[in-house]
Amino acid sequence: MLAAAESFAQFGFGDTTMEGIAARAGTSIGSVYQFFPNKHAVFREIAGRCLLEARRSYASLVGADALQVPWATLLGRVIDGFRALHDGSAMMQAMWRNLELYGEYAEADQAMMRELIAATAVLFGAWVPSMAEPTRRVIATMVVNTVATTLLVIAREPDRGRADALVVETKRMLERYLASYLPG
Numbered sequence: 001m002l003a004a005a006e007s008f009a010q011f012g013f014g015d016t017t018m019e020g021i022a023a024r025a026g027t028s029i030g031s032v033y034q035f036f037p038n039k040h041a042v043f044r045e046i047a048g049r050c051l052l053e054a055r056r057s058y059a060s061l062v063g064a065d066a067l068q069v070p071w072a073t074l075l076g077r078v079i080d081g082f083r084a085l086h087d088g089s090a091m092m093q094a095m096w097r098n099l100e101l102y103g104e105y106a107e108a109d110q111a112m113m114r115e116l117i118a119a120t121a122v123l124f125g126a127w128v129p130s131m132a133e134p135t136r137r138v139i140a141t142m143v144v145n146t147v148a149t150t151l152l153v154i155a156r157e158p159d160r161g162r163a164d165a166l167v168v169e170t171k172r173m174l175e176r177y178l179a180s181y182l183p184g
Helices: 002-011 018-025 029-035 039-062 071-088 090-097 099-104 106-127 133-155 160-179
Strands: none
Touching (some): 002 018, 039 099, 039 106, 071 090, 071 106, 106 133
């Protein structure tokens, strides 16, 4: 899968071939076709693994100590962790490079986003038990989607310094936004 993800990330979906994937993986084309009937199926597998990787990363980044660290520290840890994941994962890069294929995994992505929003809303409820559940969900939706949008923007930003500045400003913006809702 890594060879396929690297090909999709480097060349784009249109210029990636099953033969190229096989060559990059050091295997025969027959071996690739044994598991995948076409490159759309390969891409869907990459997308599924990528979404699983994102779910696992969220759980790991939030961690068991989520309620013991200041929320601003946790926010920074999650944003920086996802930035590192996106920078270092060929699967993530393949998805960002080929957004025209979003329909291939949209339902699974939307389900994952709902899970991340729900988990974030639970954190807000733990920090501010008096906050109404609908309010927690709206705030969590804003935070999760803001981080996701920033990752999209920086994935397409060729200037590393500008991408770094966008991450800093996203943290600043979200910290100020959340400060009106969360203690400390």
